[in-house]
Amino acid sequence: MSAIFPSIEWLEDLKEKLNSDEKYARLAKKWEGDMLCVLEPDETLKEPMYLYIDLWHGKCRDIAIWDEIGDKKPAFILKASYANFLRVLRGELDPMQAMLTRKLGVKGNMAVMMRNVPTVLDFVRCAGEVTGEAL
Amino acid sequence: MQPILKINLSTQIFEEYKIPAEWERDYLGAASLAARILYDDLTADLDPLSPESPLLILTGPLTGTFGPATGRFIVAGKSPATRLWAESNVGGFWGVELRKCGYDGVWLTGKSDSPLYLWLNGTKPELRAADHLWGQDTYQIQESLKAEIGSKSAKVLGIGIAGENQIPMAGIFCDHGRAAGRTGLGAVMGSKNLKAIAVLGNGEIPLARPDKYKKLRVLANRALKEDPLTSVMSDLGSAGAAEYLDYLGEMPKKYFSAGTLEGSEKISGSSVAETILVGKKACHGCVIACGRVVDIGDGEKRKGPEYEALVGFGPNLGLTDPIFATRMGELCDRYGLDLISASGTIGLAYSLYEQGIISAADTDGLALEWGNADSAETLLHQLARREGFGALLAQGSLALARHFNAESQAVQVNGLELAYHDPRGASGMALVYATSPRGACHNQSDYFLADIGQVDDSLGLAFFDRHAGAEKAANVARHQDWRTVGNSLVICHFANVPPQTLLDLVNAACGWELDLDALMRAGERGWTLKRMINLNLGLRAANDRLPEPLLKALPDGGAAGYEIPFDEMLSAYYTARGWDAESGVPSREKLIELGLEYIA
Ligand code: SF4
Numbered sequence: 001m002s003a004i005f006p007s008i009e010w011l012e013d014l015k016e017k018l019n020s021d022e023k024y025a026r027l028a029k030k031w032e033g034d035m036l037c038v039l040e041p042d043e044t045l046k047e048p049m050y051l052y053i054d055l056w057h058g059k060c061r062d063i064a065i066w067d068e069i070g071d072k073k074p075a076f077i078l079k080a081s082y083a084n085f086l087r088v089l090r091g092e093l094d095p096m097q098a099m100l101t102r103k104l105g106v107k108g109n110m111a112v113m114m115r116n117v118p119t120v121l122d123f124v125r126c127a128g129e130v131t132g133e134a135l
Numbered sequence: 136m137q138p139i140l141k142i143n144l145s146t147q148i149f150e151e152y153k154i155p156a157e158w159e160r161d162y163l164g165a166a167s168l169a170a171r172i173l174y175d176d177l178t179a180d181l182d183p184l185s186p187e188s189p190l191l192i193l194t195g196p197l198t199g200t201f202g203p204a205t206g207r208f209i210v211a212g213k214s215p216a217t218r219l220w221a222e223s224n225v226g227g228f229w230g231v232e233l234r235k236c237g238y239d240g241v242w243l244t245g246k247s248d249s250p251l252y253l254w255l256n257g258t259k260p261e262l263r264a265a266d267h268l269w270g271q272d273t274y275q276i277q278e279s280l281k282a283e284i285g286s287k288s289a290k291v292l293g294i295g296i297a298g299e300n301q302i303p304m305a306g307i308f309c310d311h312g313r314a315a316g317r318t319g320l321g322a323v324m325g326s327k328n329l330k331a332i333a334v335l336g337n338g339e340i341p342l343a344r345p346d347k348y349k350k351l352r353v354l355a356n357r358a359l360k361e362d363p364l365t366s367v368m369s370d371l372g373s374a375g376a377a378e379y380l381d382y383l384g385e386m387p388k389k390y391f392s393a394g395t396l397e398g399s400e401k402i403s404g405s406s407v408a409e410t411i412l413v414g415k416k417a418c419h420g421c422v423i424a425c426g427r428v429v430d431i432g433d434g435e436k437r438k439g440p441e442y443e444a445l446v447g448f449g450p451n452l453g454l455t456d457p458i459f460a461t462r463m464g465e466l467c468d469r470y471g472l473d474l475i476s477a478s479g480t481i482g483l484a485y486s487l488y489e490q491g492i493i494s495a496a497d498t499d500g501l502a503l504e505w506g507n508a509d510s511a512e513t514l515l516h517q518l519a520r521r522e523g524f525g526a527l528l529a530q531g532s533l534a535l536a537r538h539f540n541a542e543s544q545a546v547q548v549n550g551l552e553l554a555y556h557d558p559r560g561a562s563g564m565a566l567v568y569a570t571s572p573r574g575a576c577h578n579q580s581d582y583f584l585a586d587i588g589q590v591d592d593s594l595g596l597a598f599f600d601r602h603a604g605a606e607k608a609a610n611v612a613r614h615q616d617w618r619t620v621g622n623s624l625v626i627c628h629f630a631n632v633p634p635q636t637l638l639d640l641v642n643a644a645c646g647w648e649l650d651l652d653a654l655m656r657a658g659e660r661g662w663t664l665k666r667m668i669n670l671n672l673g674l675r676a677a678n679d680r681l682p683e684p685l686l687k688a689l690p691d692g693g694a695a696g697y698e699i700p701f702d703e704m705l706s707a708y709y710t711a712r713g714w715d716a717e718s719g720v721p722s723r724e725k726l727i728e729l730g731l732e733y734i735a
Contacts, residue, residue, distance in 0.1 A: 096379070097588025097598055099363045100631070106363045110370040111405035117379045 002132030005086065006039055006049050011063040013130040014053070018060040024126050025058035028119045032056055033075030033112060036066070037085065044135050045082035055123070076108035082135070088124060089131040095124050136164070137239040137341060139172075139193070140260060142253065144327050145186055145245030149260050152242060160647060160657075161730060163623035164195035164239075166222050167661025169211035170668060172242075174734070179673050183215040183319075184301055184326035186246035192233075192292075192332075193240040195625035196645050199231030199340045199419060202352045203359045203640075204630035206231055206419025209315070209622065215303040216319040216476070216531055217550040219669045220572045223306065223320055224622055226418030227313030232290040235336025247328040252293070254284055255334045265330040269299060272469035273308040280333045293331030294321045295471025297519045301325050302529045304476035304552075308468060312438040313418065316473035318551065318573050343646030351643055355636050360422045364589070364631040368425045369415070371404025373629065374442040376587075378403050383601065384694025385560025385583060388450040389489075389505055390482035391546050391553070391684050394692020398455035402445045407457050412439060418627070425629055431458045440464045446555040447478030452485055453505025463515060470519035479552030480532040481514050483545055484524075492539050498524045543683040548575035549674070558685055559694040561586035561601045565701055566611045566708050569679045572665035580615040581628050593634050593651060604700040608707035616658035623661060660729045663721050666714075667734050676719035679705060 003009030018024055034054040041048055050066035052074065066072070080088070084103045087093035098104035106113065113120065136159055138151040154168070162168040169191050176189050190212045197205040208230030214221030233241065237258045250265040268276055273295040280291045290309065297305035298321030305321030306314045315321075342348045359365055367375035380386045381399050388396040400406065407427060413436055416426030427439025440448075440457060444464035449455055467474040487493045488503035495502060501510045501524065517525020527535055532552050536545035546553045551574020558565035563582035568575040577583070586601040594617055599607040621628055624641065638651055649657075666674075681701050688698045709716055713725035726735035 094588050094598070097590065100584065100587065100589035101591065102362060102631070102633075104363070105361070106366065110367050110375065111408045114367065114371060114375060114378050114403065115400070115405045117382055 002130060005089065005131050005134045006051055006082070008063075008065050010130065011051060011053070011065070014127055015060040015063050017126045017130050018055070018123070021126055024122050027122045028055065028058040028116075031058065031116055031119050033108070034062075035076040035078060036069065036074040038069075038077060038079040039082045039085055040079065042081045042083050049082075076106065076113065079105035079107075086131075086134050089128045091128055095121065136196070137234065137237055139191075139240035139242050140238045140255070141242040141244075142260070142262075143245040144243060144247045144251065144262075144329060147247075147262055154239075159196075159645070160649075162661060163620065163641075163657050165193050165198070165209045165625045166211065166224065166622040167619060167657065167664065168623065169193045169209060169222065170220065170661060170664045173211060174664065174668060177213050177220070177668055177672060179671060181213055183213040183218065183221075183323055186327070187244065188213055188323055188326070190243040190320060190323045190327065191240060192242075194230045194234050195623055197624045197626060197640065199234045200342060200348065200352065200644055201356075201420040202626070202644070203355045203632050204418070204421045204423055204627035205625065206421060207625040207627055208233070209625060210307055210320045212320055212323050213672070214318040214320070214550075214573065215301070215322045217574045219549060219574070219672050219674055220665050221318035221320055221323075222573055222622070223315035223317045224578065224625055225307070225309060225313050225315035226421070226627060227290070227310035228419045229290040229292045229309035229334065231340070231419045232334045232336050234340050235338045236334055237336065237338050241332060243324075243327060243329065246326065250328050250330050252280065252331040252333065253329065255332065256284075257336055257338070268330045270296065272296065273471045274311055274469050276331050277311060280331055284333055284335075286335050289333045289335040291331055291333045294324050295469060295519075297471045298322055298325035299330075300519070300521050300529070302472070302519070302521065303531055304473045304480070304529075305471050306473045308471055312465065312468035314468060314473070316475065317576060317578070319473070321471050342644050344643045348640065348643040351636070351639050355632060355640060356422050358636070359630055359632060362631045364629075365423050367404075368423050368629050371408055372425050372427045372439065372441060374402070374404035374407065374440070374445050377442060377445065378405065379587070380556070380560065380583070382693050383560045383587070384689055384692035385557050386446055386450060387555050387557045389453050390451060390486040391557060392486065394689035394695050396450045396453065396455065399450050401455045401457060402449045402460075404442075407439060407445075411457065411461070421627065421630075423627075423629055429461055431461050437461070437465060438468065443475050443555055447474055447482075448511065451478055451482045451555065452508075452511050454508055454511070456508065459508050463512065466512075466515055472519055475554055476531060476552040477515060477518060479546065480518070480528045480535055481511055483532045483535055484514065484528060486544060487536075487539060487541060490544075492541050492544070546575075546682045546684055548680065548682065549678050551575050553682070556583045557689075557694065558681065558699055559689055559697050562603065562699055562704070563599075563601075563607055563611045563614070565681055565685070565699045566608060566704055567615065569681050569701070569705060570615075570708065572662070572669055578618070578622070578628065580611065580618045582611055582614050585610070585614050589631065591634060594655065602697055605703040605707035608704055609711035612708060612711045613655070615662055616655050619658040619661045620654055623657070656729065660731065663726065663729055664731060664734075666721060667726075667731070670720060676717065679719055
């Protein structure tokens with residue numbers, strides 16, 4: 001049974017998946033940079049949530065749930081409503097579509113992001129595969 | 136609207152042309168309004184390079200208003216490349232300065248006996264001798280004219296040697312390298328012996344509800360700055376998404392014959408940013424600033440390559456060097472050539488050479504092998520100067536292919552070379568290219584962005600798989616209508632502005648109370664009017680075609696194996712547009728529904 005999204009257990013599942021997925025390891029072997037997913041509240045999620053994922057050379061080094069961003073500076077910050085994050089994870093909303101329709105905000109080095117589109121899409125695939133139940 | 140300055144270059148008579156008030160709301164401005172104004176003048180037997188051929192330069196109601204990416208204007212007429220409707224839009228600062236002179240457009244007819252330039256100092260127009268400017272490139276005329284009229288603030292629009300030589304792919308350029316490149320209107324300007332137009336104004340840009348507009352534009356620009364697409368365009372330029380397009384098999388290689396190319400990752404905004412980028416440049420009031428400033432190792436700051444330059448003088452020719460693309464881009468700008476058509480025609484020559492249809496005996500000994508940068512550079516010089524083998528290329532890819540009995544090999548539609556977005560990577564572009572009023576153009580609709588997700592519920596623009604077929608035809612038509620609105624206002628397509636925001640800005644600028652439906656309808660009206668112009672000019676359903684090479688699947692890459700179901704798509708498109716299934720002519724009911732009774 002998969003962990004509920006979003007939760008620390010879901011992040012742990014994701015970490016395990018990323019660290020065991022051969023395709024992801026291959027595609028992401030040059031990726032360097034941690035990321036914070038900011039889940040903005042909506043009808044389902046009452047408070048914002050900050051899911052931290054540290055990715056390095058095809059592996060996931062660390063995960064955490066933060067209380068706030070504070071003065072921390074992750075390489076990338078992805079911001080969307082809880083519902084839109086979930087739609088991306090479930091394959092109902094294409095990640096590029098989410099970005100181009102302003103449903104997903106992206107902050108960070110765009111050169112790195114665009115250079116690594118296949119990595120990003122494969123990361124989303126892995127995250128989708130560990131997503132079952134949600135709030 | 137402010138009047139249009141009308142000039143007959145044969146008689147040197149100036150007039151003010153007042154636009155009928157009802158046309159303003161029906162056609163919005165710029166591109167669609169130009170079609171309305173020129174409707175009666177564009178006839179099938181009109182030679183685009185004759186004195187009778189009109190050249191209309193027109194701004195839109197948002198030009199120069201500091202709205203989001205709204206510093207743009209258009210040029211229009213009859214294309215010497217396609218002999219159909221010609222339209223090209225351009226940024227920079229010139230259009231804004233024209234409006235500050237108290238004019239919203241300049242309408243040129245006739246032909247001068249000797250080279251002239253127009254100097255518009257406020258509302259005072261003056262035609263001056265330009266013999267000394269003839270032969271100068273589009274960068275040189277900037278400096279020369281500003282020095283001559285004694286104002287660094289003046290803005291200059293003009294042609295290079297390509298326009299003087301009436302090459303059907305010559306564009307009209309302003310500032311340093313801002314191009315109204317497509318459809319060959321630089322040749323029309325050259326045929327009139329008009330080298331340049333310098334403008335300097337100090338008036339106010341008219342706004343119907345200035346206080347409201349100013350508040351709205353602050354919010355709109357703030358939101359645009361935060362938009363993710365803006366981050367990509369601002370940080371990485373127009374080639375910001377190049378890697379993704381390459382990944383999808385949407386970036387053409389070896390003249391549309393290959394899906395992959397070793398080293399193509401160097402052809403991207405990221406690569407430029409990480410190697411040669413030293414700054415950014417914006418058109419008037421634009422918060423995106425997609426223009427690149429680069430140093431290619433000679434210590435000089437120069438215009439960097441946009442996506443089309445990187446691909447046209449890159450993978451299109453089997454090359455992957457952003458510095459070479461920068462240099463060729465600048466050469467095109469200086470000569471006053473449309474970069475897409477020039478590099479596309481050179482690409483065809485390389486392809487014919489590979490197939491053995493032409494040989495070194497035809498090319499004055501040049502080896503046109505994929506990856507040969509020197510030959511491409513030589514051909515570009517020859518093309519602009521109509522010299523050697525280049526003289527054949529100067530007529531464009533359709534003429535070049537016909538010369539060698541290889542018409543089906545030319546990747547063009549109705550005489551205009553394809554932009555560097557392969558429809559096999561994003562199938563909506565197949566319809567865009569086949570039905571665009573100006574040939575294979577991506578500015579009438581950049582549907583590849585909709586194919587990767589830039590859609591909008593409020594416009595009824597849904598998301599379809601990039602390889603979907605006929606089911607997306609109506610969506611493509613709506614996207615074309617929406618971009619027709621943009622080309623009329625004029626707003627840059629790179630600005631991802633929510634439709635409601637744009638509507639509010641238009642209403643505040645013009646004092647209207649339009650809703651989104653009315654705006655879309657104006658777009659459809661403009662699109663349909665251009666269709667009617669083209670039908671008058673001889674376009675037939677048989678012209679709504681994709682070039683043969685694109686109907687075959689690519690062998691490799693992100694679109695490998697995919698074949699475009701073109702016929703079904705086109706048939707669904709005609710239905711969605713209310714056009715006759717056989718002839719492609721808009722029905723009388725459709726014309727009346729759109730308020731085009733006068734041509735029904
Ligand atoms: S996005 Fe680029 S081309 Fe468009 S208006 Fe801004 S600077 Fe000009």
